[in-house]
Amino acid sequence: MSTSTVTALLERHRFFAGIPERMAVTIGEFALERKYAMEEMILRQGEPADNVYLVCSGLVSVELYAPGRDPVVVEGLGAGDVVGWSWLCPPYRWSFDARAVEPSTLIDIDAAGLRARFEVDPALGYEVLRRFVPVMARRLSSARERMAECEIDRS
Amino acid sequence: MSPPETVSAVQAVPGAVTQPASALDPMVPRAFRVEHVRREVKDVFSWQLRPLDGAAVQIAPGQFNMLYAPGVGEVAISVSGDCSDDSALVHTIRAVGTVTRAMAQLQAGAMVGVRGPFGSAWPIEAGYGKDVVFITGTVGLAPLRPLIYEVLKRREKYGKVIITYGSRGVDDILYERDLHTWRGRFDMDVNVTVHTAPTGYRGLVGSVAEAVNRSTFEGGNAIAFVCRSEALTLAAVRALQQRGMTTDCMYTTLERSMKCGIGFCGHCQFGPTFMCKEGPVYRFDTIERLFAIREL
Numbered sequence: 001m002s003t004s005t006v007t008a009l010l011e012r013h014r015f016f017a018g019i020p021e022r023m024a025v026t027i028g029e030f031a032l033e034r035k036y037a038m039e040e041m042i043l044r045q046g047e048p049a050d051n052v053y054l055v056c057s058g059l060v061s062v063e064l065y066a067p068g069r070d071p072v073v074v075e076g077l078g079a080g081d082v083v084g085w086s087w088l089c090p091p092y093r094w095s096f097d098a099r100a101v102e103p104s105t106l107i108d109i110d111a112a113g114l115r116a117r118f119e120v121d122p123a124l125g126y127e128v129l130r131r132f133v134p135v136m137a138r139r140l141s142s143a144r145e146r147m148a149e150c151e152i153d154r155s
Numbered sequence: 156m157s158p159p160e161t162v163s164a165v166q167a168v169p170g171a172v173t174q175p176a177s178a179l180d181p182m183v184p185r186a187f188r189v190e191h192v193r194r195e196v197k198d199v200f201s202w203q204l205r206p207l208d209g210a211a212v213q214i215a216p217g218q219f220n221m222l223y224a225p226g227v228g229e230v231a232i233s234v235s236g237d238c239s240d241d242s243a244l245v246h247t248i249r250a251v252g253t254v255t256r257a258m259a260q261l262q263a264g265a266m267v268g269v270r271g272p273f274g275s276a277w278p279i280e281a282g283y284g285k286d287v288v289f290i291t292g293t294v295g296l297a298p299l300r301p302l303i304y305e306v307l308k309r310r311e312k313y314g315k316v317i318i319t320y321g322s323r324g325v326d327d328i329l330y331e332r333d334l335h336t337w338r339g340r341f342d343m344d345v346n347v348t349v350h351t352a353p354t355g356y357r358g359l360v361g362s363v364a365e366a367v368n369r370s371t372f373e374g375g376n377a378i379a380f381v382c383r384s385e386a387l388t389l390a391a392v393r394a395l396q397q398r399g400m401t402t403d404c405m406y407t408t409l410e411r412s413m414k415c416g417i418g419f420c421g422h423c424q425f426g427p428t429f430m431c432k433e434g435p436v437y438r439f440d441t442i443e444r445l446f447a448i449r450e451l
Contacts, residue, residue, distance in 0.1 A: 070353055070354050071354040074360065076356075076358070076359050101355060142362035143362075145363070145390045148386055150350065
């Protein structure tokens, strides 16, 4: 798939909606479209977080690996969602597994390359972080809400 | 003794029933027989109750009865069945305290007392012409189920109908059969989300607020019925506000320590309002400020 095609996909994705064309083109240089079969692992807990993924279609589960038992699904992500933000924070290692639970199409972005680009293009870095922070805030809020509900249910 | 006066700033839902329909002394229980016990999920069960006197039962969606386990005590429980059936009552109960645990031990055929109905009802007609959004979690679906039944009976009067329901896990989804039935309809959306799930689960996993974010409804022309614990109501309200809804289009329930059911005892007082009389159903903008007062 050509860079311009991936760039067009990026611009259509909810996460990058309205991004300046120049930036979409730059990110497109680091991106490619990938298809995952059902049950295929996308990333694994503990491994280097050198990619970031945007879900175009399908369903991705974020799972917590627990030794001696089946993994626990803690988040379900669909079209328009972004998978992973460990690539933004040292030590740049995944905190969870991600698995395609349905045949899924994702945009795979070389996050290590993008991180390096941020150093010379801070405006791009700001634009991407500006979009990630609300995602992180929503997920933190979601986790807190679920924790509170579990605690309230127990009492 | 007369009931304590309440401040009028918090008003009952317009048109709602706020007094027991029965002309009998509201403090005297009426005898009912437990006709059927249905185990719903862990620690949650439903009773179908039939009055021994054979007279009709009257209750509106959102209202509650005081259920009495002889020799143990009374608890306030919202109606959870179809309110158009005036021959029986359905109440769904979670076994969490002394009285409800005793109730969980009762079998079909047991006798119980019922006082009520008490409190305000969901304003069914306020949603005519609008999208209707139900937001609830765990056992909060019980007080909403009679309203959902009513809305579906008058389905043509509403826009989109969306249920967003959250559960801790896949094993404690209340009324799973109803949810499957509703999901199978072509004229409503049912979003069930769980906090966590076993690997391979293909439904939504996340918070209720996130599920609201994913819903498709017209925030500017919608009405929301929220039934969650008080601590989580605000999360739902914020999610609805992000979708363009204002708090005067949101209704919720408050349920705390109801004892007498008629505003005498004051146990359920929440600032200027008595939940058993002006509540349990409130339009959210009338109680919003109370949520910010920590002492309450």
